[in-house]
Amino acid sequence: MGRVTNAMLSSNYLTNMNRNLRNMQVLQSQLASGKAINKPSDDPYKASRTMQLYTEIDSNKQFNENIKDISNWLDTTDTALNQAGNVFGRIRTLLMTAGNGAYGEDERKAIQDEVKEKVNELAQILNTNFDGAYIFGGTKSTSKPVTVDTDGKIKYADKGGNATTDATTINQIGSGLNVEVSEGVLIKYNKTAVDILQYKDKSGASQNVSDLLEAIEKNLDTPATTTTSFPGTPGQEMLTGTLLGQVDSVIQNLLQRRSEVGAMTNRMESAQSKNEDENLDMTDILSKTEDIDFTEKMMSYSMMQTVYMASLQTSAKILPTSLLDYIR
Incomplete structure (x- = not known):
């Protein structure tokens, strides 16, 4: 066995002394911060896991912010669809009233004027704006999706607000919008002007709200004639028969759209609840990973x-x- 020198004793002492001092410093840092890991070198694996948990928690918080915004959007959409339903409910009442054989030209003209007002009201509803975006505008959400032309018909609108039949513009208006509500999960959240202006009648044939409203106005103006939009029937019978049935189909379409919005809202609420539960679990895991006893x-x-x-x-x-x- 070799001789133990004073230098060796001093070296061993200093080594052990410094190790004890470092251990005390680590404990002091942990007690001061309340965290087991104050720098990655303390525990590389736990440091990596901690950063991952923080990232996932922050992502879930952002997802819930998205959900909160979209829930408000959907509430606005539901309100607008309800207003549109009220418009057609009133038009239906007016058609029933106009079917009164005792009504003269003046009474029918007054009903026609109110229908025209309802056309403008419907256009305003379709141009509902939420937080700077037109909710029924699809991917063309920065400009109004519809306008009322000089003939009093609702038309799709270009970026300048002018009536257009451009297929690209109409496709943009009819496009769905998606939001990410959790990792990799996208949910469509919008309804479009196309969803409202296009509907199917009782036979399943596609019809257009703008054509329907024009036909109603024409039949109120000249009750004895027929229109080109729907099969020929005498004016009064057209109002309380064919056209009334078409209005019922529009109302049914609006109810269906509201039902779809309700389903979207339920999905948002479920996703939000799931994210909150996940955040509670991850926060608990994070606490166990980085917090000290x-x-x-x-x-x-x-x-x-x-x-x-x-x-x-x-x-x-x-x-x-x-x-x-x-x-x-």
Whole structure:
């Protein structure tokens, strides 16, 4: 066995002393921050896991912010669809009234004027704006989706607000919008002017609301004639028969759209609840990963202090500092 020199004793002492001091510093940092990991080198695996959990929690919070915004959008959509339903409910009442054989030209003209007002009201509803976006505009949400032309018909509108039949523009208006509500899960959340202006009658044939409203106005103006939009029937019978049936189909379409909006709202609420539950779970895991047990750490710190002080006292006895130690 080799000779143990004073230099070796000093070196070992300093090594152990510094290790004890570093351990105390780590414990002090943990107690001050309340975190087990204050830098990646403390525990690379836990540091990586912690950063991943923070990222996932932040993502879920953003998803729920998206859901909150879209829920407000859907509420606005439902309100607008309800208003559109009220418009056609009133038009239906007017058609029933106009079917009264005792009504003269003046009464029918008054009904026609109110129908024209309802056309403008419907256009305003279709141009409902939420937070700077037109909710029925599809991907063309920065400009109004419809306008009323000089003939009083509702038409799709270009970016300048002018009536257009451009297929690209109409496709944009009819396009769906999606939002990410959780990782990789997209939900369509909008209804479009196309969804409202296009409907199917009782036979399943596609019809257009604008054509229907024009036919109603024409039949109120000239009750004895027929229209080109729907099969030929005498005016009064047209109002209370064919056209009334078409209005019922429009109302049914609006109810269906409202039902779809309700289903979207339910999906949003379910996604929000799921995200909140996941965040609670991840926050719990995060706490277990990075938070310290204060009682345990205080005990460890007290023990480390004792070890450190003992090492100081021991070193003072076993490491001679001068020749006087040998003389004694």
